[in-house]
Amino acid sequence: MPTFPQPPAAAEVAAAADGARESLAEVASSEATLRRFLHGLPGIDAVGLQSRAASLGTRSIKTTAKAYAIDLAISMIDLTTLEGADTPGKVRSLCAKAMRPDPSDPSTPRTAAVCVYPDMVPVARAAVAGSGVQVASVATAFPSGRAGLPVKLADTAEAVAAGADEIDMVIDRGAFLSGRYLEVFETIRAVKEACRRADGTSAHLKVIFETGELQTYDNIRRASWLAMVAGADFIKTSTGKVAVNATPANTLVLMEAVRDFRAATGVQVGVKPAGGIRTTKDAMKYLVTVNEVLGDDWLSPDWFRFGASSLLNDLLMQRQKLTTGRYSGPDYVTVD
Amino acid sequence: MSETTTPRLDVHKTYKLFVGGKFPRSESGRVYEVTDRKTGDWLANVPQGTRKDTRDAVAAARKAVGGWSGATAYNRGQILYRAAEMLQGRREQFAAEVALSEGVSTKKAAALVEAAVDRWVWYAGWTDKVAQIAGSANPVAGPYFNLSTPEPTGVVGVVAPTRGNGFSLLGLVSAIAPVIATGNTAVVALAPDAPLPGLSLGEVLATSDLPGGVVNLVSGRTEDIAPTLASHQDVNALDLTGVNSPEGPGSARALETLAADTLKRVRRPDVTDDWTAAQGTDRLLAFLETKTVWHPMGI
Numbered sequence: 077m078p079t080f081p082q083p084p085a086a087a088e089v090a091a092a093a094d095g096a097r098e099s100l101a102e103v104a105s106s107e108a109t110l111r112r113f114l115h116g117l118p119g120i121d122a123v124g125l126q127s128r129a130a131s132l133g134t135r136s137i138k139t140t141a142k143a144y145a146i147d148l149a150i151s152m153i154d155l156t157t158l159e160g161a162d163t164p165g166k167v168r169s170l171c172a173k174a175m176r177p178d179p180s181d182p183s184t185p186r187t188a189a190v191c192v193y194p195d196m197v198p199v200a201r202a203a204v205a206g207s208g209v210q211v212a213s214v215a216t217a218f219p220s221g222r223a224g225l226p227v228k229l230a231d232t233a234e235a236v237a238a239g240a241d242e243i244d245m246v247i248d249r250g251a252f253l254s255g256r257y258l259e260v261f262e263t264i265r266a267v268k269e270a271c272r273r274a275d276g277t278s279a280h281l282k283v284i285f286e287t288g289e290l291q292t293y294d295n296i297r298r299a300s301w302l303a304m305v306a307g308a309d310f311i312k313t314s315t316g317k318v319a320v321n322a323t324p325a326n327t328l329v330l331m332e333a334v335r336d337f338r339a340a341t342g343v344q345v346g347v348k349p350a351g352g353i354r355t356t357k358d359a360m361k362y363l364v365t366v367n368e369v370l371g372d373d374w375l376s377p378d379w380f381r382f383g384a385s386s387l388l389n390d391l392l393m394q395r396q397k398l399t400t401g402r403y404s405g406p407d408y409v410t411v412d
Numbered sequence: 413m414s415e416t417t418t419p420r421l422d423v424h425k426t427y428k429l430f431v432g433g434k435f436p437r438s439e440s441g442r443v444y445e446v447t448d449r450k451t452g453d454w455l456a457n458v459p460q461g462t463r464k465d466t467r468d469a470v471a472a473a474r475k476a477v478g479g480w481s482g483a484t485a486y487n488r489g490q491i492l493y494r495a496a497e498m499l500q501g502r503r504e505q506f507a508a509e510v511a512l513s514e515g516v517s518t519k520k521a522a523a524l525v526e527a528a529v530d531r532w533v534w535y536a537g538w539t540d541k542v543a544q545i546a547g548s549a550n551p552v553a554g555p556y557f558n559l560s561t562p563e564p565t566g567v568v569g570v571v572a573p574t575r576g577n578g579f580s581l582l583g584l585v586s587a588i589a590p591v592i593a594t595g596n597t598a599v600v601a602l603a604p605d606a607p608l609p610g611l612s613l614g615e616v617l618a619t620s621d622l623p624g625g626v627v628n629l630v631s632g633r634t635e636d637i638a639p640t641l642a643s644h645q646d647v648n649a650l651d652l653t654g655v656n657s658p659e660g661p662g663s664a665r666a667l668e669t670l671a672a673d674t675l676k677r678v679r680r681p682d683v684t685d686d687w688t689a690a691q692g693t694d695r696l697l698a699f700l701e702t703k704t705v706w707h708p709m710g711i
Contacts, residue, residue, distance in 0.1 A: 402645060403645060405645045405646025407646065
């Protein structure tokens with residue numbers, strides 16, 4: 077039974093990242109230099125990218141490798157509930173599931189985190205206390221990102237004060253698409269500051285691009301670099317609230333960006349595809365892609381996460397199939 | 413210059429599975445050969461459905477349970493009747509397939525197809541009458557109406573008939589129609605040696621307003637498909653009509669043992685050798701659960 081490391085203290089990661097990023101900081105000294113830098117990034121061959129992503133999805137993963145992949149995928153899930161109808165009871169039951177995904181099989185690993193709205197952070201914090209499951213909170217006027225900076229910072233600070241380990245912020249796609257890169261950059265910087273806690277440690281910052289709204293792969297690459305230079309600890313594809321969420325191709329762009337960023341600066345940034353990943357097969361395609369593009373270094377919950385809710389049930393059913401030899405059904409996993 | 417007429421090339425039909433209202437090939441990509449029962453000549457390549465195909469079929473059947481069991485009995489009857497109409501419209505094709513599959517004359521095959529049409533109609537009529545014979549108003553010692561009503565069991569795995577006069581279509585219809593008439597959904601393991609009428613029946617059902625997933629037809633080795641259905645935790649009942657291997661993973665004993673783990677309802681193998689005989693309500697009542705409600709009376 078493999079064990080999967082849980083995320084290290086966010087503070088250590090953040091401190092290391094801040095120092096190394098200084099080498100790229102001058103690109104953001106003005107709107108013009110930032111634009112020159114982002115538009116100087118190499119363009120993406122869309123057809124090549126899609127065929128590469130598709131070809132990585134054709135691998136056949138069976139038996140022991142499949143069992144390992146399933147457990148790894150479970151340990152990478154940010155179990156998410158982001159509904160207007162969320163109640164404290166629903167969040168508590170989600171937390172119980174995150175800590176013990178399959179009560180009938182204690183060898184099932186726990187998920188990496190639960191992901192909730194800021195007002196539910198205290199409930200989640202209390203529910204997962206001591207279990208090692210992190211509490212992630214969306215912030216900055218999720219999912220649209222359309223609010224003034226003070227509101228976004230207050231949103232973030234509230235979640236951090238309530239005990240969130242990780243903050244999932246959204247960028248202002250309107251500003252990004254109209255070319256106001258510096259504004260997006262400064263917002264990420266400011267939110268990163270707001271992630272600091274009173275004791276000097278800092279919550280992990282994930283930056284959501286909403287790739288489905290960025291129109292082109294080139295834009296996704298630019299947004300990735302923009303966020304990484306600004307200080308993101310994780311870059312995340314989508315909110316899960318629009319028509320096009322994580323796809324293998326746009327996640328591949330993110331992966332290439334973090335790979336190149338580490339080569340350039342030595343700083344490792346995590347990747348989180350979110351939304352639309354529902355089956356074990358989908359999850360395994362992403363894991364294959366991680367392994368092929370990024371290698372072992374990213375194959376851990378510290379550096380790769382799935383933002384998902386229904387994926388967990390499918391993984392559990394497949395896991396039951398592997399242990400018992402018979403196909404399981406939705407009656408044998410909890411209803412979210 | 414002499415006139416030569418080149419013979420027209422036949423367009424062979426690609427037989428496919430029927431799962432979730434769609435016609436997929438087997439996920440394995442494999443096919444096997446079906447032969448003429450009398451001469452042994454090659455007839456067609458049919459998909460060799462696997463355990464995964466069966467699992468997909470069960471998932472499709474499960475998805476269809478809510479809508480189909482919630483449809484009014486009257487509506488289900490109309491849809492079954494519509495299936496009979498569609499079957500009648502294609503009876504020549506079916507007669508040819510039945511003749512080749514069972515090794516009977518075309519004339520006899522045509523009679524068997526007509527009997528199959530009539531059987532659909534007969535079961536279509538039963539949809540809104542089952543509750544009258546399987547339900548009851550129970551006398552109780554208190555001020556209550558006490559009513560028992562039959563409800564569908566859920567997903568039923570069916571091992572299609574493999575022998576008996578008219579098994580390949582009439583027998584298949586006699587196994588599927590009673591299962592779905594009462595609001596269940598079905599995953600059917602077709603007779604491995606005679607799957608052609610069954611696979612074509614999928615095309616009939618697809619054009620009959622039957623919601624996708626209510627009937628799923630999988631051809632292939634019964635040793636693969638039947639144990640998957642029997643052990644699947646999301647299958648509620650099992651009809652072993654066509655099981656005839658005395659031992660091994662496809663035997664009735666092995667399947668019943670697997671099914672026992674999840675407390676499935678099981679209907680034992682059928683020994684009938686003539687599917688043209690009247691069916692009775694036996695099969696209709698085999699896959700029902702009784703719900704009893706107490707309702708205060710008066711006031």
